[in-house]
Amino acid sequence: MAINRDVVDMPSQSDPAPAPRGVARQRYADRVMAWLLELGYTHCFFVAGAEIVHLLDGARGRFHCVAFVEEAGAAIAAEYFNAADGHGRAFVLVATGAGFTNVVTAMAAAYCESRELLVVGGQVNSAELAGRGLRQRGIHEVDGVGVASRVAVVSRRIEGPIGREAFGALVERGRTGRKGPVFLEICLDAQMALVDEPETRPVRVEPRDEIDSTLICEALERVDEVAAMLAAAQRPILLLGGGISRRTARAVLPKLRRLNVPVQTTWKSLDRVPADEDMYFGRPNALGQRYANVLVQQADLVLALGSRLGLQQTGPNWREFAPLAKVVQADIDRAELEKGHPHLELALHCDANTLLRELAARDYPEKAEWLEFCRQVRATLPLHEGASAAREGYVDPYDFYERLSEIGASTDVIVLASKGMANVVAMQALRQRIGQVILSDKNLAPIGHGLAGAIGAAMAWPEKRTILVEGDASLIRGAQEFGTIAINKLNLKIFVFANEGHSSQRAAQKQQFGGAYLGCDAKSGFGLPAWPKLFDAFGIPVLELEPDRLSCAAFERAFESVGPHAFIVPIDPRQTLSPKLSRKIAATDGSAFSPLHQMAADPPSDVAAGVLRYLAAPSPELSPGPNG
Numbered sequence: 001m002a003i004n005r006d007v008v009d010m011p012s013q014s015d016p017a018p019a020p021r022g023v024a025r026q027r028y029a030d031r032v033m034a035w036l037l038e039l040g041y042t043h044c045f046f047v048a049g050a051e052i053v054h055l056l057d058g059a060r061g062r063f064h065c066v067a068f069v070e071e072a073g074a075a076i077a078a079e080y081f082n083a084a085d086g087h088g089r090a091f092v093l094v095a096t097g098a099g100f101t102n103v104v105t106a107m108a109a110a111y112c113e114s115r116e117l118l119v120v121g122g123q124v125n126s127a128e129l130a131g132r133g134l135r136q137r138g139i140h141e142v143d144g145v146g147v148a149s150r151v152a153v154v155s156r157r158i159e160g161p162i163g164r165e166a167f168g169a170l171v172e173r174g175r176t177g178r179k180g181p182v183f184l185e186i187c188l189d190a191q192m193a194l195v196d197e198p199e200t201r202p203v204r205v206e207p208r209d210e211i212d213s214t215l216i217c218e219a220l221e222r223v224d225e226v227a228a229m230l231a232a233a234q235r236p237i238l239l240l241g242g243g244i245s246r247r248t249a250r251a252v253l254p255k256l257r258r259l260n261v262p263v264q265t266t267w268k269s270l271d272r273v274p275a276d277e278d279m280y281f282g283r284p285n286a287l288g289q290r291y292a293n294v295l296v297q298q299a300d301l302v303l304a305l306g307s308r309l310g311l312q313q314t315g316p317n318w319r320e321f322a323p324l325a326k327v328v329q330a331d332i333d334r335a336e337l338e339k340g341h342p343h344l345e346l347a348l349h350c351d352a353n354t355l356l357r358e359l360a361a362r363d364y365p366e367k368a369e370w371l372e373f374c375r376q377v378r379a380t381l382p383l384h385e386g387a388s389a390a391r392e393g394y395v396d397p398y399d400f401y402e403r404l405s406e407i408g409a410s411t412d413v414i415v416l417a418s419k420g421m422a423n424v425v426a427m428q429a430l431r432q433r434i435g436q437v438i439l440s441d442k443n444l445a446p447i448g449h450g451l452a453g454a455i456g457a458a459m460a461w462p463e464k465r466t467i468l469v470e471g472d473a474s475l476i477r478g479a480q481e482f483g484t485i486a487i488n489k490l491n492l493k494i495f496v497f498a499n500e501g502h503s504s505q506r507a508a509q510k511q512q513f514g515g516a517y518l519g520c521d522a523k524s525g526f527g528l529p530a531w532p533k534l535f536d537a538f539g540i541p542v543l544e545l546e547p548d549r550l551s552c553a554a555f556e557r558a559f560e561s562v563g564p565h566a567f568i569v570p571i572d573p574r575q576t577l578s579p580k581l582s583r584k585i586a587a588t589d590g591s592a593f594s595p596l597h598q599m600a601a602d603p604p605s606d607v608a609a610g611v612l613r614y615l616a617a618p619s620p621e622l623s624p625g626p627n628g
Contacts, residue, residue, distance in 0.1 A: 029191040033058035042088030045074035049095020051122025054191040075106035077456030086460025091118040097140030108151040112443035117181040126159040153180035218350035233301035242268030243306020255360035271438040275431035291381035293596040298614040306352035320595035394572035401429040410435035415454040419445035448477025482538040499571035542566040
């Protein structure tokens with residue numbers, strides 16, 4: 001992806017010429033905010049600072065301005081606000097120096113997730129900028145454009161006012177094609193500059209189409225070829241990735257039932273198809289559902305639409321991904337098609353949404369034998385295998401997500417932890433409902449993003465209930481925003497997996513170093529608060545749950561109440577995850593890992609023989625495909 005990090009270097013207008021008769025003068029900061037309003041932005045998330053005083057004053061009265069305690073929280077919230085597809089759009093306003101550097105991790109996460117995130121940053125006066133070789137000249141100055149350039153699709157400094165069309169084009173770059181962060185750094189003197197303002201309101205800056213028309217045309221040109229492959233396949237799998245929008249997936253769902261093709265989703269797209277859909281067969285992944293992995297590994301055609309097929313999706317041992325299949329990948333980013341893994345029978349640089357809509361409009365031969373086998377495997381391999389059951393006195397995380405699946409409403413917005421037990425178990429056990437919006441940041445797996453993300457999602461859908469499930473070691477990283485939740489009276493339900501620290505690191509250190517723990521829990525030097533006291537300090541009601549209290553009247557009242565509420569869920573510190581992909585040999589490349597269908601712990605031999613029918617004894621006509 002091309003990265004644009006040029007400086008928009010135009011003369012400062014801090015000492016402008018007199019305005020022509022009939023033309024008013026306007027501060028450039030007000031002009032910028034008026035343009036953002038025209039572009040559809042409704043919310044400004046900010047942390048006040050000296051270098052953005054004029055921009056913030058321009059935002060006042062135009063947007064719903066939400067003050068955050070720390071810049072990272074504001075940026076994460078804006079990312080999730082936009083990803084939730086709710087009401088309006090949010091951008092972030094931050095000062096230079098630490099104000100900017102605090103948002104870099106959030107920008108990196110949005111970049112890896114391909115999500116929209118507009119960060120407008122302040123900067124010192126253009127005359128105070130450090131020159132070549134100078135680390136700093138202006139007070140608090142840091143080269144935001146240079147730092148942001150590697151995690152943004154556009155990174156620009158505006159040293160003097162630029163026109164509305166140029167500004168609008170920069171903003172739109174992050175909202176079109178493969179989305180990503182846009183960082184616009186505006187010098188203080190540019191913000192204060194007076195510019196001509198016509199008496200009549202300018203025509204609204206119209207956003208460009210989200211997808212390049214050439215990518216749509218490519219999808220239309222190749223649909224016959226893909227449809228023929230789908231019709232000829234005996235054991236096809238349709239894998240929907242995050243590039244497939246909720247709107248597209250829900251529009252074609254009735255037609256997908258006629259395709260006679262098992263449908264799977266990636267983690268990022270798990271809310272595209274409901275779990276109770278008969279044609280839905282799970283979420284394959286290195287830490288995914290066993291039955292979904294078993295099925296994708298036995299397909300003879302894997303049609304991946306809008307998925308980048310990264311190493312977590314295929315497993316690190318990508319050479320053994322779908323060994324019997326022809327793999328077809330459709331993506332708008334050519335780099336993802338050319339990265340070299342997994343092996344592709346057909347790489348389509350096109351709009352996956354258009355391709356899916358066209359494919360769903362056609363009829364295909366029956367795949368009765370394959371569909372019956374898929375249903376058999378789904379029924380045979382449970383989501384909760386029981387090998388990792390919790391000890392007495394603790395809540396089993398698999399049981400927790402089973403219960404959450406039961407009581408959750410189709411209107412809920414669910415934000416999941418980005419890593420750790422709260423994330424992995426959800427991806428294995430959560431049964432999503434049609435209409436739910438489910439969000440996480442899984443690619444960068446940033447610790448502590450869940451809380452701020454839930455704040456953004458709750459603001460995007462104020463009339464809905466937002467649910468956050470986060471581990472204690474992650475939640476403490478965002479706890480400074482408890483005040484943001486309380487003061488805005490968000491309808492947010494926070495479930496804290498209280499397992500005394502970093503469960504994933506504890507498991508890794510136990511496995512690899514025999515239990516020589518460091519920085520995992522209180523005993524090894526990692527401190528956590530008394531959660532009830534901390535929530536109480538911010539005026540957030542809290543309820544400590546026992547294993548038998550997930551159905552009690554007090555819990556149900558709190559869960560159905562309007563406003564913020566926290567729930568402490570005691571999780572066994574010794575809790576293990578099953579199934580999971582494991583190393584089969586000591587090696588440094590992907591071949592050290594087992595293929596997707598060989599997740600630990602191994603199922604009984606008679607069960608394995610039944611669910612691995614095509615891998616165990618392939619017939620001559622079912623010989624390995626190009627990935628074998």
